[in-house]
Amino acid sequence: MKDLKVDSVDMVYRLPKGGSVQALQDVSFELDRGRLLTLLGPSGCGKTTLLNILAGFLAPTAGTVLLGDAPITGPGPDRGMVFQQGALFEWLDVRKNISFGPRMQRAPRAETERTVDELLTTVGLQDFGEKRIYELSGGMQQRVALARCLANDPAVILMDEPLGALDALTREKMQGLVLKLWKETGKTIVLVTHSVEEALFLGDKLFVMAPRPGRIEYTYELPFAEIGLDVEPRDLKASPEFIERREEILSLIWEMEEQIMGHDGG
Amino acid sequence: MSDNVGVGVHDQETLETAADDEGGFLSGLRPASGLLPGSGSPEDRKTVSFGDAAAVRSLPLWSLIALIVLAALWWAGTRAWGFPDDFRAATAAAYEQKDPPEALTDAKLLTECRLAGIAATEAGEPAPCNEDAYSQFLSPAAFPTPADTWRGFNTLRTEGFKNITLWEHARTSLTRVGVGMLVGSLVGIPIGFAMGLSSRIRGFFDTPVELLRPIPPLALIPLFILWFGIGNPSAFALLIFASVWIMIISARAGVRDISLSKVRAAYSLGASKRQILFRLIVPNALPELFTGFRVALGVSWGTLVAAELVGTDTGLGSMIFQARNFFRLDVVVVGIIVISIIGVLLDLIVRMLESVLIPWRGKGR
Ligand SMILES: Nc1ncnc2c1ncn2[C@@H]1O[C@H](COP(=O)(O)OP(=O)(O)O)[C@@H](O)[C@H]1O
Ligand SMILES: [Mg+2]
Numbered sequence: 001m002k003d004l005k006v007d008s009v010d011m012v013y014r015l016p017k018g019g020s021v022q023a024l025q026d027v028s029f030e031l032d033r034g035r036l037l038t039l040l041g042p043s044g045c046g047k048t049t050l051l052n053i054l055a056g057f058l059a060p061t062a063g064t065v066l067l068g069d070a071p072i073t074g075p076g077p078d079r080g081m082v083f084q085q086g087a088l089f090e091w092l093d094v095r096k097n098i099s100f101g102p103r104m105q106r107a108p109r110a111e112t113e114r115t116v117d118e119l120l121t122t123v124g125l126q127d128f129g130e131k132r133i134y135e136l137s138g139g140m141q142q143r144v145a146l147a148r149c150l151a152n153d154p155a156v157i158l159m160d161e162p163l164g165a166l167d168a169l170t171r172e173k174m175q176g177l178v179l180k181l182w183k184e185t186g187k188t189i190v191l192v193t194h195s196v197e198e199a200l201f202l203g204d205k206l207f208v209m210a211p212r213p214g215r216i217e218y219t220y221e222l223p224f225a226e227i228g229l230d231v232e233p234r235d236l237k238a239s240p241e242f243i244e245r246r247e248e249i250l251s252l253i254w255e256m257e258e259q260i261m262g263h264d265g266g
Numbered sequence: 267m268s269d270n271v272g273v274g275v276h277d278q279e280t281l282e283t284a285a286d287d288e289g290g291f292l293s294g295l296r297p298a299s300g301l302l303p304g305s306g307s308p309e310d311r312k313t314v315s316f317g318d319a320a321a322v323r324s325l326p327l328w329s330l331i332a333l334i335v336l337a338a339l340w341w342a343g344t345r346a347w348g349f350p351d352d353f354r355a356a357t358a359a360a361y362e363q364k365d366p367p368e369a370l371t372d373a374k375l376l377t378e379c380r381l382a383g384i385a386a387t388e389a390g391e392p393a394p395c396n397e398d399a400y401s402q403f404l405s406p407a408a409f410p411t412p413a414d415t416w417r418g419f420n421t422l423r424t425e426g427f428k429n430i431t432l433w434e435h436a437r438t439s440l441t442r443v444g445v446g447m448l449v450g451s452l453v454g455i456p457i458g459f460a461m462g463l464s465s466r467i468r469g470f471f472d473t474p475v476e477l478l479r480p481i482p483p484l485a486l487i488p489l490f491i492l493w494f495g496i497g498n499p500s501a502f503a504l505l506i507f508a509s510v511w512i513m514i515i516s517a518r519a520g521v522r523d524i525s526l527s528k529v530r531a532a533y534s535l536g537a538s539k540r541q542i543l544f545r546l547i548v549p550n551a552l553p554e555l556f557t558g559f560r561v562a563l564g565v566s567w568g569t570l571v572a573a574e575l576v577g578t579d580t581g582l583g584s585m586i587f588q589a590r591n592f593f594r595l596d597v598v599v600v601g602i603i604v605i606s607i608i609g610v611l612l613d614l615i616v617r618m619l620e621s622v623l624i625p626w627r628g629k630g631r
Contacts (some may be wrong), residue, residue, distance in 0.1 A: 056356040057530055077536030087527035091549040101535035103546070134629035177534055 003033040003156060003188045004054065010064035011049050011214075023049040024060070025213035028259035033155075036182050036189045036225055038203030039248070040196060040254050046214025047192040051158050054190060055081050067155065073172070077101060080149035082159040086141040088133045094120070094144055095129040112151075119147040120186070123177065135157055146181065150244035161190040163198065173232065179228045196249050197237060200224055208249060210256050218252065220245075337412065343413040349539040377502045410596040415603075418596030427589060427597050432582055438580040442498075442573065443566045444624060446505025450562060455555065459515025459547075471514075479511040484572045496577030504573040509562040516558020520551025553620075554626040560616045 011024035023046040031037055039047045051159040052058040053065060056075040065072045067079065075081075080101075088097050095116050096103075120126045122141040134139060142162060160199055161177070163171045175198060180190055193199050198204050204225040210217040222245070224236060236242060315321035383393045410418065422432040460467040460477075483504045490500040524547055532546050574583025582601050589597035620627065 055530070055534060075530065075533035077534065081525045081531055081534040083531065085527070087525065087531040089528065089532075089546070089549070091552070091624070094568060100532070100537075100545075104532075104535055104537040104541050132626060132629075134626060148535070154534075177418075222312075265601055 022213035041209030092155035450509030454513025463522025520554030
C-alpha cells in the first residue's frame with residue numbers, strides 16, 4: 001500500500017533581489033505505509049524544502065505529490081509536523097498543547113481527554129500535564145511536540161531535525177522514543193536529520209541527498225530500525241555492520257562537502 | 267531563521283525602551299532582589315559584578331534614602347527661599363474674596379517691569395523702573411514649603427479647590443484617561459491586527475500612521491478646540507490621539523511576532539484561519555499588546571495636563587492651571603505630586619496584571 005507518491009518534483013526559489021535557487025531537482029520516490037524514511041545530507045540540499053512540500057506548506061514548481069490517491073494542495077491534519085524547536089504554544093499548558101488538534105476539530109471532549117492521558121503516559125510525561133511549556137526541559141518539550149502530533153492521529157508524521165537541538169544523552173533517549181512510537185503506532189514517518197548515526201539508527205529507509213541542485217543521490221534499505229528496540233542501542237551502534245555503513249555514508253557526505261567547498265572557492 | 271527577517275525594528279525599539287521590565291521603578295521591591303546580602307544565592311557568590319547587568323538592581327534602601335534626601339532638600343530649600351508669610355496670607359485672602367490681592371498685582375507689575383527692562387536694554391535706554399520695588403513678594407525660587415503643601419493637600423481633600431475636592435479632580439482625570447485608552451485601544455488594536463495580517467491594509471495605513479504618530483498631541487490643541495469645541499470632547503480627542511498610534515503599532519508588532527513554525531504547526535493540526543487568528547495570533551500578541559498599553563497609559567497620563575488645558579474646569583490638570591492664576595502654588599505642587607503618584611501606581615497595576623494574566627511573557631521561543 002503506497003502512502004506517499006512523489007513524482008518528478010522541482011522546486012525553484014525566486015530570490016527577492018532577482019535570480020533563483022534550485023532547491024530540488026527531479027525528486028521522485030514512493031513510500032509504503034508504515035515505513036520510517038530518514039533524509040540525510042549536507043545543509044542546503046533541500047531537506048526542509050522537501051518536507052515542507054510534503055506538509056503542503058509549499059507548492060512545488062513542477063511535479064506532483066500524492067498522499068494515498070489525493071494530491072497534496074495544502075497543510076492538513078492527515079500530516080503531522082514536528083519541528084526542531086517544538087513550536088509549542090507557550091500560553092497553553094502541556095495538556096492543552098497536546099489536545100490542540102482534536103480541539104480545533106471539535107472532537108468530543110471526554111474522548112480527547114482520554115487520548116491526552118494515554119499520550120502523556122506514552123511519552124513519559126504523565127506527571128507534567130498541568131505544567132507550562134517553559135517549565136519543561138528541551139527534551140520534554142520535544143516529547144510534548146510528538147504527543148501533540150500523535151493526538152491528531154495523522155497518516156504521516158513529518159519531522160524536521162526533531163532532535164537536533166538536544167544534548168547527546170537526551171538525544172539518544174529520544175531516538176528510542178521515536179522508534180517506540182513508530183513501532184506502536186505503525187505510522188509512516190519522514191524524518192530529517194544531519195546526524196549520520198541517527199539516520200542509520202532510525203531509518204528503515206534512507207535517502208542521502210546532494211546539493212546544488214538538491215536531489216536524492218543514494219537510497220538505502222536499512223535493517224537497524226527493525227531491531228533497534230530489541231537490542232541495546234549502544235551495542236547496535238557499535239556493531240561492525242553499523243560502523244561499516246556509517247563510515248561509508250560519512251565518506252559520501254565528506255565528498256559532497258568538499259565539492260561544495262571547492263565550489264565556493266574556500 | 268530567515269523567517270524573522272524584516273520584523274519591524276523600529277516598532278520594537280519604541281515599545282521596549284519604554285517598557286524595560288528589568289530596571290522598572292520599584293522593581294527592586296520584588297523578593298528576589300536580595301534585601302539580605304550574603305544569603306548565599308548564586309547571584310551573591312559572583313566574584314565579578316561590575317559590567318554584569320544582571321548584578322545591578324534597584325536596592326530599596328537606596329530608593330528610600332533618595333526619597334528622604336529629596337524631602338530634606340525641599341524642606342531646607344523652601345525654608346531659605348520660600349514665600350514671605352504676608353504673601354501667603356495675601357493669596358489666601360485673595361482666594362476667599364476672589365479678588366486679586368495687592369501682592370499679586372505687584373507680581374504682575376514685576377513681570378511687566380522686567381519685560382520693559384529687557385526692551386529698554388535692547389533699545390539701549392536706561393531701565394524705566396526698579397525691579398527691587400516689587401521683588402520682595404516674589405523670590406525667583408519661591409516654592410511652597412512641605413508644611414504649606416501638606417496644609418494645601420488637607421484643604422484640597424476636605425474642602426477642595428473652588429469647591430471641588432482633590433478626589434473629584436483625580437477621578438475626573440482618571441476617567442478621561444480611561445475613556446481615552448479604551449477608545450484608543452478599541453480603534454487601534456483592530457487596525458494594528460489588520461495591518462499585521464494584510465499587505466493591502468498595511469500599505470494603506472502605514473502612511474497615515476507614520477505621518478500622524480510623531481505629532482505631539484499638544485500641537486493639535488488649537489485645531490481640536492475649533493473642531494470639537496472647548497471642554498471634554500477636545501480633551502477626549504487629545505487623549506485618544508495620544509494612545510491610538512501606540513496601540514496600532516503594538517498590535518501590529520504583536521501579530522508579526524508569531525513564528526512561522528507555530529503557524530505551520532497549527533495548520534498541520536487542522537486549525538482553520540479563524541482558529542489561527544483567535545487561538546494563535548491573539549494570545550501570541552498579548553505580551554506586545556500589554557507593553558503597548560503600558561506605554562500608551564504613561565503617555566496619556568502625561569498628556570492629561572495639556573488635555574485639561576482645553577477649557578475644562580475639573581481634573582488635576584485644570585486644577586493646576588486655575589490654582590496658578592491665583593498664585594496658589596501649594597495647590598499646584600499637590601497636583602503635580604498626585605499626578606506623579608497616580609502615574610507610578612497605574613504602571614505598577616498594569617505590570618502586576620501582566621504577570622498574572624500573561625505569565626508566559628518572554629518565555630516562548
Ligand atoms: N525561502 C527561501 N527563499 C530562497 N531560498 C531558499 C528558501 N528556503 C530555502 N532556500 C534555499 O534552498 C536550498 C535548500 O534549503 P533547505 O531546504 O532549507 O535545505 P536543508 O534543510 O537541507 O538545509 C538552500 O540553498 C537554501 O538557501
Ligand atoms: Mg533544514
